[in-house]
Amino acid sequence: MRVLLINPRFRLPIDTRTSPHMGLAYLGAVSEERGDEVAIFDADIEETPLGDFIQTYKPNLVGITANTPQVKQAWRHATEIKKVFDVPIVIGGPHPSVVSEELDYESLDSGNIDIVVRGEGEETWIEISEKVEDFLKHHPTFSTEELFDPAKGVWDKVLGISYKTSDGEYHRNPDRPAINDLDSLPWPAYHLFKMDGYTNLQPATDAVDGSKSFSILTSRGCPYRCTFCSQSIMPVKWRSRTPENVVAEWEHLVRDLGAQEIGVLDDSANIRKKRLFRIAEMLIERELNHVPWIFVNGIRANLVDYELMATLKKAGLKRTAFGVETGNPELLKTIDKKVDHDTIRNAFKVTKEVGIETIAFMIIGLPGDTRETMQDTIDFAIELDPLIANFSMMTPYPGTAVWEQVKRNGRLLIQDWEDYVFFEQHARYEMGDLTADLVEEMYRRAYRQFYLRPGPIWRRIKQKDFWANLPRNARIAMRTFLPKKEKTGLRKQMQAEALS
Numbered sequence: 001m002r003v004l005l006i007n008p009r010f011r012l013p014i015d016t017r018t019s020p021h022m023g024l025a026y027l028g029a030v031s032e033e034r035g036d037e038v039a040i041f042d043a044d045i046e047e048t049p050l051g052d053f054i055q056t057y058k059p060n061l062v063g064i065t066a067n068t069p070q071v072k073q074a075w076r077h078a079t080e081i082k083k084v085f086d087v088p089i090v091i092g093g094p095h096p097s098v099v100s101e102e103l104d105y106e107s108l109d110s111g112n113i114d115i116v117v118r119g120e121g122e123e124t125w126i127e128i129s130e131k132v133e134d135f136l137k138h139h140p141t142f143s144t145e146e147l148f149d150p151a152k153g154v155w156d157k158v159l160g161i162s163y164k165t166s167d168g169e170y171h172r173n174p175d176r177p178a179i180n181d182l183d184s185l186p187w188p189a190y191h192l193f194k195m196d197g198y199t200n201l202q203p204a205t206d207a208v209d210g211s212k213s214f215s216i217l218t219s220r221g222c223p224y225r226c227t228f229c230s231q232s233i234m235p236v237k238w239r240s241r242t243p244e245n246v247v248a249e250w251e252h253l254v255r256d257l258g259a260q261e262i263g264v265l266d267d268s269a270n271i272r273k274k275r276l277f278r279i280a281e282m283l284i285e286r287e288l289n290h291v292p293w294i295f296v297n298g299i300r301a302n303l304v305d306y307e308l309m310a311t312l313k314k315a316g317l318k319r320t321a322f323g324v325e326t327g328n329p330e331l332l333k334t335i336d337k338k339v340d341h342d343t344i345r346n347a348f349k350v351t352k353e354v355g356i357e358t359i360a361f362m363i364i365g366l367p368g369d370t371r372e373t374m375q376d377t378i379d380f381a382i383e384l385d386p387l388i389a390n391f392s393m394m395t396p397y398p399g400t401a402v403w404e405q406v407k408r409n410g411r412l413l414i415q416d417w418e419d420y421v422f423f424e425q426h427a428r429y430e431m432g433d434l435t436a437d438l439v440e441e442m443y444r445r446a447y448r449q450f451y452l453r454p455g456p457i458w459r460r461i462k463q464k465d466f467w468a469n470l471p472r473n474a475r476i477a478m479r480t481f482l483p484k485k486e487k488t489g490l491r492k493q494m495q496a497e498a499l500s
């Protein structure tokens with residue numbers, strides 16, 4: 001069977017870097033393992049129009065991924081495909097998985113989506129593929145209408161999906177349990193991507209071009225429930241791959257694919273410190289530690305100690321992020337971060353002592369923030385003095401506790417899913433005395449006060465990467481320090497392309 005997986009194009013600033021989509025890389029790998037012919041259409045880098053691609057490839061099954069800002073473009077792609085070809089279209093990813101807001105039904109309502117896969121996708125995707133293949137065997141003149149005929153009951157027992165039958169009825173089958181044995185999954189199928197088209201998203205060293213920079217996922221899930229985080233609405237259970245399985249893939253990335261740097265994408269890689277120690281030891285034993293790597297999304301500050309960081313440094317860890325979020329102790333409790341400021345201070349101290357670079361993720365505009373508490377956040381970032389301080393504008397994602405708070409006591413300032421991005425300079429909601437003007441003022445102040453100090457300026461200009469990427473860095477600086485308008489131009493262009 002021929003399957004097609006799509007990553008919808010997204011209107012982030014034009015020079016935002018891109019990387020292959022790991023969720024699709026896993027889905028492509030399990031499809032290949034099943035014996036399917038697989039194509040990945042990453043609209044971020046693809047030049048052929050999707051309609052033309054569909055006409056040539058003629059898939060039997062299409063899967064589209066979507067986080068919140070991508071979902072409308074995913075629906076446009078579905079419309080574009082159905083105009084050309086009758087094929088079942090499945091959507092999955094963080095956005096349509098939010099059942100508390102019926103976002104699975106929202107995608108079915110959009111017109112051309114047949115099935116929504118909720119949560120982790122590999123097993124469900126394979127079962128859908130089997131159903132479609134079986135149906136095709138018995139119905140050589142395929143029609144989606146027949147496939148979703150309620151009398152046939154094809155989809156009745158498939159766990160983890162929501163779908164619409166041809167009589168217009170909506171169905172939400174029970175959730176599928178999370179995959180326990182992550183070692184049973186094949187490794188992401190990077191050979192399905194046009195690797196040369198990517199600009200390198202997980203940089204340990206900004207100077208390495210995209211095709212030489214790879215990501216890896218050593219665990220899935222997160223046991224914490226931070227109020228602002230979309231991960232908090234996914235399955236609670238944290239699961240990990242064995243060190244042997246992780247290091248075997250690492251070796252493949254380095255020796256077979258020529259990785260010059262690696263980004264670890266886990267939400268919380270250090271939940272079991274012993275496992276991380278073992279991974280580090282094995283990287284050293286197998287002489288893979290010459291390739292720099294980075295914890296892109298941060299590790300838990302409360303599960304860090306000197307010995308662990310020293311071993312990780314020896315294993316090649318160049319940089320790690322920590323979710324610090326706020327500099328105000330009271331607010332830190334209200335967001336359920338389950339960590340205190342002294343623990344965070346200690347994590348930065350030991351990490352710097354062993355010579356690992358640090359990133360602090362901070363949030364401006366949390367519910368309950370005031371001018372003073374946002375200033376606490378800026379001051380705490382300055383006190384920690386990481387190499388990079390990343391201030392995000394609080395964006396309430398559907399299904400999170402903050403989303404509920406804003407719905408109850410505040411006012412959302414955005415109506416369009418395409419605006420659910422947090423590196424814009426625009427406030428996304430107002431609540432009580434927390435006005436958009438105040439949040440936007442403090443957001444700009446955060447970047448100015450943190451970066452326009454002699455230390456960070458000197459550190460930055462000393463880096464080779466800074467000079468290698470000077471035009472891009474200048475653009476980022478302009479965007480960050482100066483107020484700007486929403487980028488509607490690119491969005492309009494995308495809509496026009498998709499619907500023409």
Ligand code: B12
Pocket residue numbers: 010012019020021022023024026027062063064065066067068069070090091092093094095117119120121122124125201217229230231232265266267297397398420421422423
């Ligand atoms: C790496 C990453 C990025 C990278 C790369 C994105 C990429 N190309 O993959 C970058 C930095 C670009 C990025 C950007 C953004 N991201 Co991001 N990102 C992540 C992160 C940390 C890991 C993604 C990943 O690889 N996961 C592992 C793979 C295996 O999981 P997966 O992609 O979800 O896919 C599985 C299932 O979702 C499902 N599935 C997914 N798609 C499909 C499709 C089909 C057909 C099927 C059957 C199943 C299926 O099956 C897959 C396999 O199990 C996640 C957090 C997380 N833990 O997932 C956040 C996350 C996805 N990002 C998030 C956000 C908010 C963003 C931004 C909007 C942030 C911003 N700048 O404002 C942007 C959006 C940019 C864009 N173009 O989409 C949110 C999404 C929340 C939401 N409701 O949408 C997450 C969940 C973080 C969080 N905890 O809040 N991100």
Ligand code: SF4
Pocket residue numbers: 222223224225226229230231232267268323
């Ligand atoms: S912010 Fe980090 S620790 Fe908190 S729920 Fe999200 S992934 Fe887990």
